[in-house]
Amino acid sequence: MKRKVLAMAMAAVMALGLGACGEAASSSTAGSAASESKSSSQSAASASSSASSASGTSSASGSSSSAGSDSGAKAGTGEILSTGPNGETATPATELSLTDEEIEEIKAGGYTAAISFHYGGNDWSTAQRQGLEDTFKKLGIEVVAVTDADFAPEQQVADLETIMAKKPDVLVSIPTDATSTADAYQRVADAGTKIVFMDNVPAGFKAGENYVSCVSADNYGNGVIAAQLLGEKLGGKGKIGIIFYDVDFFVTNQRLEAFEKTIAEEYPDIEVVSKMGFTDEGACDVVADAMITQHPEVEAIFCHWDIPCEGAMSALRAAGRDDIYLSTIDLGNNVAKEIALGNIVGLGAQLPYDQGVAEATLAAYSLLGKDAPDYVAVPAKRVDQVNVLEAYTDVYHIDPPDWLVTAAEEGKK
Incomplete structure (x- = not known):
């Protein structure tokens, strides 16, 4: 009992x-x-148009969208079958790109980033962090904080407060709970930090308003x-x-x-x-x-x-x-x-490294003022x-x- x-x-x-x-x-x-x-x-997302350029769930929604009855034949082929937390059609991560000029502009900006995980002690988080850090490094963006909430929403709220003291330009994060962390994320957005979410978005948040984009596996x-x-x-x-x-x-x-x-x-x-x-x-x-x-x-x-x-x-x-x-x-x-x-x-x-690449690339989109898709996904792999x-x-x-x-x-x- x-x-x-x-x-x-x-x-x-x-x-x-x-x-x-x-x-x-x-x-x-x-x-x-x-x-x-x-x-x-989760093919790898490209963070640039050349090999020398930068390289890498939501209780707010609850229910999931159905794919077509013929979706089974398409799984594992690279076509994305999932829709986003708010019903968005997925943009494949492979469609994201930065020109050499855009990369140089980002490098010249002296930008900083923070990463807030729901839990960091697993293979998925390790691979995703690696994709993020590798791409941020190639973009000249300094990672000033990486936090692990250990599944606790209250810890993540505290983590976000600690992160904000460092005033990062961008935050990449996965909420531990879509409802109880929403106010904390809104404070981050209100402070001017651009947010890219992994998999899950806070309750009531809309892409282009409260955050840049959400990246997920299929x-x-x-x-x-x-x-x-x-x-x-x-x-x-x-x-x-x-x-x-x-x-x-x-x-x-x-x-x-x-x-x-x-x-x-x-x-x-x-x-x-x-x-x-x-x-x-x-x-x-x-x-x-x-x-x-x-x-x-x-x-x-x-x-x-x-x-x-x-x-x-x-x-x-x-x-x-x-x-x-x-x-x-x-x-x-x-x-x-x-x-x-x-x-x-x-x-x-899933392809967590590629997810990290896509998230860092979308963070660069936000710093450039470049239009970003609401929902990005990496393909499923058999x-x-x-x-x-x-x-x-x-x-x-x-x-x-x-x-x-x-x-x-x-x-x-």
């Missing part, structure tokens, strides 16, 4: 910008508020990919379960909608026999154990992002159920290894055992580490 109470108390805090969506390096052990219901049913497209991976693995027929984030949050809503719609429309002979929610990503082993106990007929499970998938895998291993397939979203290091080994079918990946090494490089912009190469070699045996 204490575990459930703790989990419910954490629910508001967990309504974070889930572009990071659980690629957290550490997670809580508080229990999950699991509930079951039956159901039938979360709808990633949900489509996760569904197609399981559909293909099952040969279009079987019984599956869904472990989902049971909080009304924009980007995770998009993922879930896309997954369920794709299964229903593309794989009508696949039945969702169990759908269980969580509020604590660190307790998804408990959720998965309950699912396979109540529904031993489950043949595959979709998990909302990588950390819940790790928990589900732990439960399946403890139960000796290596016959159940898994798919998820977000290429964290742990799931990358499991995909390479063949223990996870695959996932839809990752499976065949392309996991290539995908790792695409996501993190580094060579695959030795441990991943070794795992891939072992997975081929």
